[in-house]
Amino acid sequence: MSDALEAEKTFYDEFPAEAKVVRSSLLGAFLALTLGAVFGIIQTLHRTGIFRGLISSTDYYTSLTAHGVFLALSFTTFFLVGLFTWAVVRSLDRPLVDIRITWTWYALMAGGMTMTGISVLAGFVDSIDMSADVLFTFYAPLQAHPLFYTGLAVFIVGSWLAGADWFRTWLAWREENPGERIPLQTFMVLTTMIMWYIASSAVAASVLIFLLPWSLGLIESVNPTLTRTLFWFFGHPVVYFWLMPAYLLWYTVLPSIAGGRLFSDPLARVVFVLFLLLSTPVGIHHQYLDPGIAEGFKFISMTNTMFLLLPSLLTAFTVVASVEYGARQRGGTGIFGWLRSLPWRDPAFTGMMLAGLMFAAGGFSGMVNAGMNINYMIHNTIWVPGHFHLTVGTAVALTFMAATYWLWPQITNKPIYSSQIGLFQVVLWFIGMALMSNAMHAQGLLGVPRRTAEPEYSGFDYPVAFGGFEELNVQIAIGGTLLFLSTVLFIGNLVLTMGNPRVSGLAETLRPALSGPDDAPEVLDDLRIWVGIAVTLVVLAYALPLAAIISDGGLLGPGVGTYPVWIDAAVGALAEVAVPAAWSLVDALAFVGSRLLDVAASGVVA
Amino acid sequence: MHIHAYEKIWLACSILLILLLLGSVTYGAVGPGVAMVADSEPQIDANALDEDERFTEPRVEQVGENHYEAYVVAFQFGFQPDPIVVPENSTVTFQVTSRDVIHGFEVVGTNANTMVVPGEVSELTVEVGEPQEYGILCNEYCGAGHHAMEGKLHVVPEEEFEETNGGESA
Numbered sequence: 001m002s003d004a005l006e007a008e009k010t011f012y013d014e015f016p017a018e019a020k021v022v023r024s025s026l027l028g029a030f031l032a033l034t035l036g037a038v039f040g041i042i043q044t045l046h047r048t049g050i051f052r053g054l055i056s057s058t059d060y061y062t063s064l065t066a067h068g069v070f071l072a073l074s075f076t077t078f079f080l081v082g083l084f085t086w087a088v089v090r091s092l093d094r095p096l097v098d099i100r101i102t103w104t105w106y107a108l109m110a111g112g113m114t115m116t117g118i119s120v121l122a123g124f125v126d127s128i129d130m131s132a133d134v135l136f137t138f139y140a141p142l143q144a145h146p147l148f149y150t151g152l153a154v155f156i157v158g159s160w161l162a163g164a165d166w167f168r169t170w171l172a173w174r175e176e177n178p179g180e181r182i183p184l185q186t187f188m189v190l191t192t193m194i195m196w197y198i199a200s201s202a203v204a205a206s207v208l209i210f211l212l213p214w215s216l217g218l219i220e221s222v223n224p225t226l227t228r229t230l231f232w233f234f235g236h237p238v239v240y241f242w243l244m245p246a247y248l249l250w251y252t253v254l255p256s257i258a259g260g261r262l263f264s265d266p267l268a269r270v271v272f273v274l275f276l277l278l279s280t281p282v283g284i285h286h287q288y289l290d291p292g293i294a295e296g297f298k299f300i301s302m303t304n305t306m307f308l309l310l311p312s313l314l315t316a317f318t319v320v321a322s323v324e325y326g327a328r329q330r331g332g333t334g335i336f337g338w339l340r341s342l343p344w345r346d347p348a349f350t351g352m353m354l355a356g357l358m359f360a361a362g363g364f365s366g367m368v369n370a371g372m373n374i375n376y377m378i379h380n381t382i383w384v385p386g387h388f389h390l391t392v393g394t395a396v397a398l399t400f401m402a403a404t405y406w407l408w409p410q411i412t413n414k415p416i417y418s419s420q421i422g423l424f425q426v427v428l429w430f431i432g433m434a435l436m437s438n439a440m441h442a443q444g445l446l447g448v449p450r451r452t453a454e455p456e457y458s459g460f461d462y463p464v465a466f467g468g469f470e471e472l473n474v475q476i477a478i479g480g481t482l483l484f485l486s487t488v489l490f491i492g493n494l495v496l497t498m499g500n501p502r503v504s505g506l507a508e509t510l511r512p513a514l515s516g517p518d519d520a521p522e523v524l525d526d527l528r529i530w531v532g533i534a535v536t537l538v539v540l541a542y543a544l545p546l547a548a549i550i551s552d553g554g555l556l557g558p559g560v561g562t563y564p565v566w567i568d569a570a571v572g573a574l575a576e577v578a579v580p581a582a583w584s585l586v587d588a589l590a591f592v593g594s595r596l597l598d599v600a601a602s603g604v605v606a
Numbered sequence: 607m608h609i610h611a612y613e614k615i616w617l618a619c620s621i622l623l624i625l626l627l628l629g630s631v632t633y634g635a636v637g638p639g640v641a642m643v644a645d646s647e648p649q650i651d652a653n654a655l656d657e658d659e660r661f662t663e664p665r666v667e668q669v670g671e672n673h674y675e676a677y678v679v680a681f682q683f684g685f686q687p688d689p690i691v692v693p694e695n696s697t698v699t700f701q702v703t704s705r706d707v708i709h710g711f712e713v714v715g716t717n718a719n720t721m722v723v724p725g726e727v728s729e730l731t732v733e734v735g736e737p738q739e740y741g742i743l744c745n746e747y748c749g750a751g752h753h754a755m756e757g758k759l760h761v762v763p764e765e766e767f768e769e770t771n772g773g774e775s776a
Contacts, residue, residue, distance in 0.1 A: 057753055058750040058751075061747065061750065061752070064747075133750070135747055139707075139708050139746075141706070141707050141708075141724060142707050142708075142747075142748070142749065223725070224708055224723050224724055224725060225723055225725070225726060228708075228723070263610075264608075264609075264610075264613075266607045266608075267607075267609070267613070287721075288642060288643075289642075289643050289719060289720045289721045289728075290643065290721050290723065290726075291643055291644070291645065291647065291720070291721065291722075291723055291726035291727060291728040291729070292645050292649070292723060292725075292726040293644065293645060294644050294645045295641070295642040295644040298642055298644070302628070302631065303628060306624045306627050306628050307624060309620070309623070309624055309627075310620055310621070310624065313616070313620040313623075314613075314616075314617065314620070317612075317613055317616045318613075321610075321612075321613075367627060370627070371627060371630070371631050371634075372631050372634075372635075372640075372642060373631055373634040373635065373640040373642075374631075374634075376640070376717035376718075376719050377717050377719070379712075379719050379745070380710050380712070380719070380721075380745035380746055381712075381745065446714075446715065447712060447714040447715050447716075447743075449710070449712065449743055449744075449745035450745065451745075451746070451747040451752070452747070452752060452753045453752075453753045454753040454754075455753070457741055457743060457756045458756070459741055459756055459757075459758055460714060460739070460740070460741025460756075460758070461741075462714065462715070463714075463715045515608055519607050519608055520607060521607055548645070552645070552648070552649050553649050553725055553726075557724075557725050558649040558650065558651055558652070558725040559651030559652055559653045559654060559725065560652045560653070560724045560725045561652065561653055561706060561724075563682075563706055563707050563749065565749070565750075
């Protein structure tokens with residue numbers, strides 16, 4: 001038995017080339033996490049008025065843009081591509097088809113994010129005529145430097161190529177294993193990426209057709225409602241793009257760590273299909289208070305949004321049931337007594353469980369956001385970042401950190417430096433977020449706005465409820481500080497782990513589900529059907545609103561000016577360089593697009 | 607496909623919860639009459655607000671027996687008129703537009719809240735009660751001075767409102 005265990009191979013042993021890709025992706029993610037955390041602590045102290053000496057209130061928005069871009073776009077996506085590469089290769093038990101393609105998409109993503117990051121950070125330096133203080137939603141007619149939009153486009157194209165890489169590997173596997181069910185982890189990756197292709201097409205169109213040409217001075221103006229709607233077409237599914245890797249870990253890794261097995265493989269597939277179908281036709285729920293969009297479209301979007309609760313509620317059941325099964329396998333008994341038998345000393349387990357618990361709370365505040373009429377109370381208040389720091393900021397980020405304690409040894413053969421520090425770190429995150437997020441929700445109910453350097457005003461005071469404005473500020477600052485310390489511990493532990501020597505015997509197995517894939521109807525694996533239905537739903541939800549916005553306001557807007565956040569003088573000189581560069585980018589995109597179409601077509605035909 | 611009995615119960619409860627949430631919003635719309643900010647007003651040239659008689663001179667105007675309209679312009683970094691003066695216990699319809707970038711219009715401590723998008727006019731009708739001073743703030747990032755963008759809504763007694771010449775000046 002022990003011989004068998006020792007002979008078992010880690011991912012690093014079996015797929016060293018792929019393990020390197022996974023490591024590089026995760027390190028990219030953790031670099032972004034570090035930068036994002038630094039801006040996070042600056043903001044939490046600035047906004048609450050505890051310490052405003054480090055940056056000016058004008059630079060606060062540079063910091064806020066950096067926090068959003070590095071954490072919401074870069075940290076999440078780099079972790080995702082690493083995890084998905086691991087999941088595809090592990091579950092198909094075969095290497096990627098061509099590792100050069102793999103490094104190409106990695107280079108595109110890293111290069112794109114570097115360009116965008118430079119354009120944002122240049123905002124801190126007065127002597128450089130470059131800035132992108134437009135926050136990660138980049139609503140026109142506020143205009144960022146062209147480098148910001150160019151970097152985003154390159155980053156997204158890189159992610160498309162990554163998806164094509166995984167699809168190609170799956171197709172190669174299918175030829176070698178005719179008639180077999182798609183392994184669960186690969187199924188999760190493929191459905192998530194189909195959702196990503198549908199969703200990101202809109203933001204890519206917005207950037208390439210409107211925002212980038214506009215920032216280069218090729219077109220005079222844009223229609224703010226149109227670019228905003230295209231952003232949210234992408235902006236809601238992107239939250240599920242962040243969340244799906246966490247779900248993959250909760251479904252396929254957490255039950256095994258708990259000593260059990262996933263309750264039901266078929267239901268996991270159903271959940272991912274529901275996310276594919278429902279994630280995109282809901283984006284207008286971010287625009288409930290937008291003029292220029294009819295009430296009926298908002299109601300349709302809300303109905304879809306409420307049904308999107310279903311897969312998350314199903315997940316809550318399945319994950320708890322699978323963990324309970326694990327606890328009972330370990331000898332746990334009683335109605336709740338089994339909770340004591342779980343491996344709470346394991347930071348990977350405890351971190352993911354706390355993340356799941358926070359996600360339940362985030363789900364409830366999300367139900368408030370989703371209700372069209374209650375949304376009036378909290379729209380654009382600090383309630384909203386309070387909500388998404390529970391979802392992306394904990395359900396996703398804490399799951400990623402916790403999973404790293406489990407995954408890192410598999411991809412490096414190095415044991416974690418200190419599990420105790422890891423355990424302390426995940427609990428610290430939970431406590432910090434509980435404080436910060438709760439106080440943010442409470443301030444939101446007082447009407448305190450989000451996205452502001454100085455939420456106190458000269459002309460009026462906030463009403464008092466759930467504690468006053470000042471007292472809640474202190475809670476936010478303490479919570480934010482604990483979160484920063486937790487990040488420092490996480491990064492420190494990981495750096496020390498990298499100094500550990502490689503050892504053998506770290507392999508962990510993932511046990512198959514209690515109710516396996518053979519119980520799942522074959523139709524679930526027929527991706528063509530789900531692509532068809534998903535696209536149909538998106539067309540139903542968006543064709544009329546987009547047509548109405550364009551026919552009312554025109555493609556380039558009803559006479560709206562341009563408000564660059566960067567200095568105008570350099571535009572002329574820059575445009576001369578940037579225009580040819582933009583055209584070569586268009587050519588490159590067309591080439592990649594045709595390659596993608598080839599791959600997709602062969603997938604559909606085969 | 608086998609679905610456990612407990613899971614079926616959970617699924618049924620989940621669907622019930624979703625229907626209840628949808629029902630509560632529908633009730634809010636048809637019962638208390640909470641309407642959404644929508645596309646009720648046609649588009650407007652944000653570079654030529656002067657040509658629209660509502661926004662040439664932003665103001666409060668009586669349009670019905672106890673019904674007033676407030677024409678408000680949001681800009682980097684303030685609101686016009688400031689303060690907005692309306693009489694107590696009346697119905698007020700705000701028409702808010704922007705002459706530059708996207709802003710927010712939030713009457714602090716109430717549910718009067720809307721996005722303000724250049725090229726669009728946001729229309730929002732509220733009931734105001736007893737005399738009170740409210741703060742107004744911009745809740746969408748609009749540029750370097752965003753945090754300084756604020757205004758006032760004064761709900762005043764009838765007599766006082768008439769003294770201000772129908773709210774033309776305050």
